[in-house]
Each structure stands twice: as structure tokens, then as C-alpha cells.
Amino acid sequence: MNLTAIALILALNAAPAEAEAAQEHPACEPCGGGDHSRQLGGHVFLFPLLQQNAFVSSYVGLRSGVVMYDVPDLPIGSLGAVDVSLVGYQQTLDLGVRLTRWLGLWGQARGILYSGLTVGSFVSDGASFQAGGEGGVVVRLLHLESSGTQLSLRAGGGYQGGRDLTLLPLLNAIVDTPGVTLVSILRGELGELLVVDTSETTVNGGLFFAQALGTPILGLQASASVARAWRTRKPFDPATGTRIDRDTTATRVNLAGALSADFKSFGVPLALMGEYLFTAGRQTEVELARTDLNTSSVALGLYYTGRRNLQLGLVGGAVLHAEPRIGVDAEGNPAQSGRPRLNTAQLVLRYIW
Known part of the structure; x- marks a missing residue:
């Protein structure tokens, strides 16, 4: 049983008295209720996945999901081009601390662990494990x-490190080294080609906006942010x-933008949220000169809204024009x-107080 399943059981079996009291006495900015930090104009906002949010909140959350990544016609030297299919599993822990009404930490x-699904995919991409984290500060500039x-x-930074298991460099080295044997590979330096250490450092910042659309049902969120990343690979x-x-x-x-519709006022404790993210920029590759970045991502989530302090949902997403x-x-x-295709499915659980 993973962390998400354990947290889900605890959240759904929490004392109902607190939830009922919160429904009878809706939270407000002066009284400091549990979910008031994400309520505007009568609408209780959901936290999106493709962007951060405009709220200063205390919360703990877990996200678990699978990733399918397909790359057509990846050139791998003398072996020609292969279609790559990768599958990955990711687990994310989210934390937020509300210091004052206008200042918080996040x-x-x-x-994430991924591996090739086919022989060609495993030869070209192998497997990888990455772990890391990020954090920062959120400052509320305007509240009406x-x-x-x-x-x-919001502003912050992060670090991620991991290891890639790679077969292709080893196979190329074997082809270029006549007479090599398995024993010589294991005892010698060629075995070093199997593992590549990776690391990445990032800094980011941006403005985040939330707007209730005149009804408890609809809410709009948008953001504009900039990120700078430095990535290092250490092949042998x-x-x-x-x-x-x-x-x-x-x-x-x-x-990014996100539009949510909560049908709780109709007696249906469900909400839908559609999201869109456009990423532009420039990247300096090792092998190439600068290349332009231009990708779009979409996501659609179905959330349970029967408990005011709980955000529970299933979200599917895809990257367009990767x-x-x-x-x-x-x-x-x-x-x-060719243009890769990336699809994701995640279970989202977050408790806000």
C-alpha cells in the first residue's frame, strides 16, 4: 500500500463533525476558517496541476500517477531509427505553510522511475530514477x-538528481572494440558506460491570478512565470x-490557465477543471546550438468536493507539440x-486547513 492509499483512507475516515461544522459556518477572511484561503466571491477554488496557484494556504498533498512517453523515429547511430515507448511512475508530496494572510511557504x-517497454526502447533509453524537490515563498499582492x-x-528554486541506466553507449563501445569479452567489460572500464549520473538546478518566479466568475460554480485561474534550469549529465x-x-x-x-466548475450547489459534490499550459523559451543543447522551445499541455480533472477541506480527484493530461x-x-x-507524445494519469489528494 503506497502513501497515497494510506492518506486517502485517513482523509475519508476523518471526523465528520468538523466537515459538517465547516459547511454550517462557511469560512471567511476575518475568521480564519480552514479553507478560507482558497475561497473568493463564494467560489472554492481547486489547486491546478499544470501551474501553481494564487492562494496562501496550509496544506499537505500527495500525487501518484503513470506516464506514457512515445518517441517516433529516434535516430540511434548505425542501428538506424527506432520508435521508443517508455512507461514511468511518479510520486509527489506537496506542502504549504500559511505564515500570515499574505505570506506563506511552499x-x-x-x-519518478521510468523504463523502456520494448527491446528497442530499452536499448536506446534504458531506465532512469530521479528524485528531488523544490520550494519557495508566496506573497499575496492583491485580495478583493x-x-x-x-x-x-511566487518565487523559489529546486534541485533534482538521479541515475540513468544506458545500454546504447555500451553496445557502441563493444562494436568499436574488437575481441572484447563479458569478463573484460565487467572488470574493465566499459562497464562504467552503463550508468550516467544526472543533476538539475532550477530557479523560478511568476505572477498568479484567481478570479471568481460571479457565481459559486465557476472560477478562473491564470499565471505567467519564468524558469531557468541548469542540467548536467556525466557520461563515461x-x-x-x-x-x-x-x-x-x-x-x-x-x-497557463485553468477553468473550474463546481456543481456542489446543485447537490452534486463533483467538480471539473480544465487546464492549459503554453511553454516557450530557448535551450542550449550539448550537441546543438540554441534551439527554441514551444510546447503545449492540457489536462482535465474530475474532483470530489463533498468535504470542504479535501481535494480528491483523477486527472488526465497530455503534452501537445512536445x-x-x-x-x-x-x-x-x-x-x-519525430514529435514525441506524452500522456499522464494522476490521483490527487490534498488536505487544506
Whole structure:
């Protein structure tokens, strides 16, 4: 039983008296009720997945999900091009601490494991495990209960590290080394080609907006943010017998929006939220000069809203126009794959107080 299942059982079996009292005495900004920090103009907002939110809240949350990643026509040198299919599992822990009505802290820790589904996918991409976290501060800049409007500033940074299991460099080295044996690989330096250490450091900041649309049913959220990332891979170089640093830097501008509809006022404790994220920017690859970034992501979630302090939902998402992967052709020159497809499904559980 994973962390999400345990937390779900605890949340659904929490004392009902507290939830009933909250429904009888709706939270408000002066009285400091449990979910008042995400309520505007009579609408209780859901926290989106493709962006942060404009609210200063105390919460703890868990997200578990699977990722399917398909890359058509990835060039892998003399072996030609292969269609890559990867499957991954991710777990994320979210935390928020409300220090005052206008100031709070946020953070998250996450881990993801993925592996190739086919022989060609495992040869080209192998398997990987990544773990890391990020955190920062949220400052409320504007709060107008009369119009149902809130604007906040978020800033923070993060770090992620992990290891990739790679077969393709080892196979290429075996082809280029006549007479090599399994014993010599295990005892010698070629075995170092199997593992590649990776790390990434990020800083980010942006403005986040929430607007109630004149009814308890509808709510709109939007954001504009910028992120800067520094990524390092450390593959083994058999020519020198050492690991080398291969650095990638990226600047990303994210524009996102989310529209939610809560049908609780009709006696149906369910809500829908559609999300959209557009990412533009520029990335400096190891093998190539600067490349432009231009991707879109969408998500649709169904949430249970029967308990005021609980956010429980199932969310499906997809990345549209994902950036092509960089491989090498038969002559060893950098070459791009076709457009990848990435689909996700997540279970979301968050308790706000």
C-alpha cells in the first residue's frame, strides 16, 4: 500500500463533525476558517496541476500517477531509427505553510522511475530514477473579496538528481572494440558506460491570478512565470577513462490557465477543471546550438468536493507539440526524432486547513 492509499483512507475516515461544522459556518477572511484561503466571491477554488496557484494556504498533498512517453523515429547511430515507448511512475508530496494572510511557504518532493517497454526502447533509453524537490515563498499582492479577485507572487528554486541506466553507449563501445569479452567489460572500464549520473538546478518566479466568475460554480485561474534550469549529465568517456560533464541550460516562459466548475450547489459534490499550459523559451543543447522551445499541455480533472477541506480527484493530461529528441545519425551527426507524445494519469489528494 503506497502513501497515497494510506492518506486517502485517513482523509475519508476523518471526523465528520468538523466537515459538517465547516459547511454550517462557511469560512471567511476575518475568521480564519480552514479553507478560507482558497475561497473568493463564494467560489472554492481547486489547486491546478499544470501551474501553481494564487492562494496562501496550509496544506499537505500527495500525487501518484503513470506516464506514457512515445518517441517516433529516434535516430540511434548505425542501428538506424527506432520508435521508443517508455512507461514511468511518479510520486509527489506537496506542502504549504500559511505564515500570515499574505505570506506563506511552499515546497514539494518528488520521485519518478521510468523504463523502456520494448527491446528497442530499452536499448536506446534504458531506465532512469530521479528524485528531488523544490520550494519557495508566496506573497499575496492583491485580495478583493467584493470582486472575487486575488493576485500573488511566487518565487523559489529546486534541485533534482538521479541515475540513468544506458545500454546504447555500451553496445557502441563493444562494436568499436574488437575481441572484447563479458569478463573484460565487467572488470574493465566499459562497464562504467552503463550508468550516467544526472543533476538539475532550477530557479523560478511568476505572477498568479484567481478570479471568481460571479457565481459559486465557476472560477478562473491564470499565471505567467519564468524558469531557468541548469542540467548536467556525466557520461563515461572510454577514450579518456573518465566521466565528462555535459551541460544544458534552458530558459522557459510559462503561460497557463485553468477553468473550474463546481456543481456542489446543485447537490452534486463533483467538480471539473480544465487546464492549459503554453511553454516557450530557448535551450542550449550539448550537441546543438540554441534551439527554441514551444510546447503545449492540457489536462482535465474530475474532483470530489463533498468535504470542504479535501481535494480528491483523477486527472488526465497530455503534452501537445512536445520537443523532438536529439539523437545521432549513422555518421555520428546530431539528428532529431519525430514529435514525441506524452500522456499522464494522476490521483490527487490534498488536505487544506
